[in-house]
Amino acid sequence: MRQLKSALVLIASIASIGLAGVAGAGPSDVSKAGQSINKVGESLETSEGKWTLTNHKSAAGLGVALNGKGVGYAVTLTVGKDGYPRATHSNGKVYRWTGSTFKLEQ
DSSP states (O other), X not given: OHHHHHHHHHHHHHHHHHHHHHHTXXXXXXXXXXXXXXXXXXXXXXXXXXEEEEEEXXXXXXXXXXXXXXXXXXXXXXEOTTSOEEEXXXXXXXXXXXXXXXXXXX
């Protein structure tokens, strides 16, 4: 019984430390919903990291880099209410970041 009580106290302690870490997670300068960039060199930050528009152009728009790695194209990159970016292409179609790629919004 004593071991069970000790184990429960240990689990509760670990859980409270974990929750405190989650509550304080993320940079204090995370971009807010509605912020946009549309020029080469402009950047914004979300919980995913730093988003930058690059001069790597295509018919869809400028290059979009996440933490320095090319992940797509856009003429405008806007942070949605959910904190994920929306990439608007030159044809007006909007693509939502899914955590690993952009997907056409329906």
